[in-house]
Amino acid sequence: xxxxxxxxxxxxxxxxxxxxxxxxxxxxxxxxxxxxxxxxxxxxxxxxxxxxxxxx
Amino acid sequence: xxxxxxxxxxxxxxxxxxxxxxxxxxxxxxxxxxxxxxxxxxxxxxxxxxxxxxxxxxxxxxxxxxxxxxxxxxxxxxxxxxxxxxxxxxxxxxxxxxxxxxxxxxxxxxxxxxxxxxxxxxxxxxxxxxxxxxxxxxxxxxxxxxxxxxxxxxxxxxxxxxxxxxxxxxxxxxxxxxxxxxxxxxxxxxxxxxxxxxxxxxxxxxxxxxxxxxxxxxxxxxxxxxxxxxxxxxxxxxxxxxxxxxxxxxxxxxxxxxxxxxxxxxxxxxxxxxxxxxxxxxxxxxxxxxxxxxxxxxxxxxxxxxxxxxxxxxxxxxxxxxxxxxxxxxxxxxxxxxxxxxxxxxxxxxxxxxxxxxxxxxxxxxxxxxxxxxxxxxxxxxxxxxxxxxxxxxxxxxxxxxxxxxxxxxxxxxxxxxxxxxxxxxxxxxxxxxxxxxxxxxxxxxxxxxxxxxxxxxxxxxxxxxxxxxxxxxxxxxxxxxxxxxxxxxxxxxxxxxxxxxxxxxxxxxxxxxxxxxxxxxxxxxxxxxxxxxxxxxxxxxxxxxxxxxxxxxxxxxxxxxxxxxxxxxxxxxx
Numbered sequence: 001x002x003x004x005x006x007x008x009x010x011x012x013x014x015x016x017x018x019x020x021x022x023x024x025x026x027x028x029x030x031x032x033x034x035x036x037x038x039x040x041x042x043x044x045x046x047x048x049x050x051x052x053x054x055x056x
Numbered sequence: 057x058x059x060x061x062x063x064x065x066x067x068x069x070x071x072x073x074x075x076x077x078x079x080x081x082x083x084x085x086x087x088x089x090x091x092x093x094x095x096x097x098x099x100x101x102x103x104x105x106x107x108x109x110x111x112x113x114x115x116x117x118x119x120x121x122x123x124x125x126x127x128x129x130x131x132x133x134x135x136x137x138x139x140x141x142x143x144x145x146x147x148x149x150x151x152x153x154x155x156x157x158x159x160x161x162x163x164x165x166x167x168x169x170x171x172x173x174x175x176x177x178x179x180x181x182x183x184x185x186x187x188x189x190x191x192x193x194x195x196x197x198x199x200x201x202x203x204x205x206x207x208x209x210x211x212x213x214x215x216x217x218x219x220x221x222x223x224x225x226x227x228x229x230x231x232x233x234x235x236x237x238x239x240x241x242x243x244x245x246x247x248x249x250x251x252x253x254x255x256x257x258x259x260x261x262x263x264x265x266x267x268x269x270x271x272x273x274x275x276x277x278x279x280x281x282x283x284x285x286x287x288x289x290x291x292x293x294x295x296x297x298x299x300x301x302x303x304x305x306x307x308x309x310x311x312x313x314x315x316x317x318x319x320x321x322x323x324x325x326x327x328x329x330x331x332x333x334x335x336x337x338x339x340x341x342x343x344x345x346x347x348x349x350x351x352x353x354x355x356x357x358x359x360x361x362x363x364x365x366x367x368x369x370x371x372x373x374x375x376x377x378x379x380x381x382x383x384x385x386x387x388x389x390x391x392x393x394x395x396x397x398x399x400x401x402x403x404x405x406x407x408x409x410x411x412x413x414x415x416x417x418x419x420x421x422x423x424x425x426x427x428x429x430x431x432x433x434x435x436x437x438x439x440x441x442x443x444x445x446x447x448x449x450x451x452x453x454x455x456x457x458x459x460x461x462x463x464x465x466x467x468x469x470x471x472x473x474x475x476x477x478x479x480x481x482x483x484x485x486x487x488x489x490x491x492x493x494x495x496x497x498x499x500x501x502x503x504x505x506x507x508x509x510x511x512x513x514x515x516x517x518x519x520x521x522x523x524x525x526x527x528x529x530x531x532x533x534x535x536x537x538x539x540x541x542x543x544x545x546x547x548x549x550x551x552x553x554x555x556x557x558x559x560x561x562x563x564x565x566x567x568x569x570x571x572x573x574x575x576x577x578x579x580x581x582x583x584x585x586x587x588x589x590x591x592x593x594x595x596x597x598x599x600x601x602x603x604x605x606x607x608x609x610x611x612x613x614x615x616x617x618x619x620x621x622x623x624x625x626x627x628x629x630x631x
Contacts, residue, residue: 023319030322034141037329041137044333045287048130048274055267 057202057455061464068239068468069216069475076232077220086507089225090157090487096227096314100234101324104311104480105302106332107233112194112474113447115240115339120446122343123350126271128285130337135294136302140329143303144322146558151309152318157491159309159554166557168565169496174572175553176492179306182546183485187518188525190481191217194474195526198467200362201451210526213471214478218519221479222512226314226487229479236472243469244342246462247454251345254457255352261398262348268397268413269351269420271344274337296600300551307484346453351394353457357383357430359448367434375433383426390419478522486515545583548603549576555604556611567615575607 027033057065096104121129156162160179164172191214199206220228255262266272276286283289302308302325315321357380358364368376393416400409431445454466490511499506549572556563579599 021319022323030145033322033326034145037137037141037326040330041134041333044337045134045275048127048337051127051272052274052276055263055272056270 057463057467058460060461061467064461064464065468065471068465069471072232072235072239072472073216073220073475075235076228077223079224079228079231086157086490086504086511088227089508089511090310090483090491095316096230096320097316098320098323098327100230101312101315101320102327102331103237104230104233104314105308105324105328106335107237107473107476108307108311108480109301109328109477110237110240110473111190111477112470113190115244115473116194116197116450116470117447118336118339119343119346119450120448122271122340123347123449124343124446126266126269126344127274127337127340128276130274130333130340131276131285131287131290132294133333133336134287134290135292135296136298136332137329138291139295139298140302140325142299144325144329147303147554148312148321148325149318150558151313152321156313157310158306158488159304160306160488160492163553163557166565167553167568171553171565171569171572172492173496174569175304175550176488178546178550178576179304179488180485182543182550183305183307183481184518184521185525185542187481187485187522190474190478191522192526194470197447197451198470200360201448201455202467203362207527211523213474214519214523214526217475217478217482218516218523221482221486221519222515225508225511225515226310226483229476229483230311230314232479233476236476239465239472240469243462243465244339247458247466248338248342248345250458250462251342251349251453255345255349257348257352257398261401262345264398264401265348265351265394266344269347269417271347296551296604300547300554300600304550304554305484306488307480310484310487311480343450346449349453349457352391354384354387356452357427358434359445359452361448361452363434363445367437370437376430379426379430379433383423383430386419386423386426390416390423393419482515482519482522485518486511489514489518544599545579545603546576548579548600549607551600552604552607552611556608560608560612563611563615564618567618568611571607571610571614574610575603578606579603 022028022030022033024033027036118129151159151162154162154165156165158176160172160176163175191210195209195213196206198204199209220232224231252259252262257265263272276283277288278286279288280286312321312324315324356364357376364376393412397409397412397416400406400412451470454463458466490507494510494514495502495507499510552575553568553572556568579602582602583599
């Protein structure tokens with residue numbers, strides 16, 4: 001069995017710091033990325049709602 | 057289709073498959089075979105995740121859905137961005153930190169071996185049973201419309217996907233999906249542009265007609281429980297559906313675990329979270345515009361032309377021909393009202409416009425009633441004929457109104473969509489069988505080359521199962537429903553396993569295992585009860601809630617009974 005199957009195998013693996021960075025110019029933290037995605041979702045809903053109301 | 061269409065169709069399909077098989081023909085080890093070379097960037101992951109979800113049915117049926125019901129189906133995807141955020145923030149870091157090949161390995165880390173095997177088995181049963189549908193459903197539509205032999209269509213498309221998936225593993229799936237998506241979107245955008253060019257009205261008038269016939273009602277905050285698609289059902293139902301599909305289904309987990317880093321995997325998921333709603337909107341809008349087009353160009357009474365021709369030649373032929381005559385008259389009347397409505401709009405005469413619109417709506421209802429009557433006549437004659445011809449709307453439009461060459465591209469797009477989702481499914485079935493069962497239970501110590509070989513054989517096995525299932529299947533409507541029922545029976549317990557694993561630290565492996573078994577049994581009992589007591593028959597979608605809630609609650613109860621003697625494993629829940 002590979003070591004990855006042992007129950008505690010990867011507990012001590014240090015987090016990869018590179019992964020904590022988004023490396024995006026305007027959205028430096030993951031929290032910022034999630035907020036941006038959520039804002040896009042809200043924007044889509046608002047636009048769809050506007051389309052619904054404009055032509056109903 | 058003419059020779060040019062066949063050259064485009066066969067050329068693009070074979071070239072993409074050959075590209076995938078050739079580029080990935082050498083695999084150094086199991087990691088490379090199951091996860092690729094881990095240099096995949098976020099855009100490729102994003103496309104791969106989208107491609108796995110988007111089967112041929114997405115591109116064939118969704119425009120039909122737009123044609124029949126308008127844009128309201130887009131609400132079905134409202135919960136997806138939120139679910140993907142949760143997966144990117146919580147699920148993904150744990151999967152990557154534990155360096156797992158399959159999602160079910162995580163259950164082994166968090167709980168124990170038996171719970172891991174249970175999760176993997178539930179995935180194999182539900183996904184294995186569904187294996188044939190992703191080939192069969194588009195094959196029956198395309199073979200019917202194109203006049204090809206169904207069995208040959210299934211076998212050839214099935215073998216093509218097996219060849220490059222077995223040869224190239226996960227990386228071949230990812231590489232080919234990128235090009236297949238390019239073919240799909242190239243075809244869909246070209247179809248949309250030509251459709252707009254062919255519209256006999258301005259774009260503004262097209263939207264007026266679509267809106268007047270209630271095809272642009274995209275969002276509804278209705279709380280009517282009988283209404284299938286609303287903001288609330290999309291947000292809540294879509295959230296849990298997306299969470300289980302993207303978070304626990306190996307065909308998706310395998311896609312985003314192939315990223316070169318957590319960042320790439322996360323951004324790949326966020327790419328989908330941002331673009332899925334507009335993508336579905338675009339495909340539905342395409343269907344709405346096809347609807348508008350057919351307000352000025354008479355459509356067939358029944359879009360499945362082959363079934364219609366067959367019915368006309370038999371007993372109800374005279375009745376159907378009479379309905380056809382009546383349909384033509386009603387259609388012409390409707391078209392006149394639409395012209396009056398638009399003329400009144402252009403003249404600024406709101407009152408006359410509203411009156412003409414009301415008449416057009418009444419005429420549309422009459423036309424639809426005639427279509428329903430024709431369907432009933434056909435079904436009475438042959439109960440095997442599917443009454444839903446929405447799946448044939450877009451294919452009929454493509455074949456009747458697009459130029460040659462583009463027809464080949466669109467048919468290639470439909471096949472590409474069938475292959476890309478099938479490939480991801482086969483790869484996931486093969487890897488789960490190898491990692492969670494073969495390597496875990498049968499042969500624990502073997503070389504990587506041995507496991508790569510085993511994985512190829514298992515992928516081939518599942519591919520042949522899919523072809524066999526598709527070949528012996530008939531009555532596609534019932535089969536799709538059957539597969540959805542199977543999914544709703546097995547998926548909720550798998551989701552509950554992961555939800556408890558991530559969020560309820562105090563529940564251990566033994567409590568989880570027995571609660572999952574009990575919850576699964578409960579769902580099966582509830583499902584079988586409706587055969588004995590028809591009054592208990594309710595939508596199978598409720599199984600998702602019942603199974604998930606029962607499993608979570610039972611795990612808490614059983615853990616309380618077992619007490620703290622059961623050593624808990626919470627190795628993965630801390631960040």
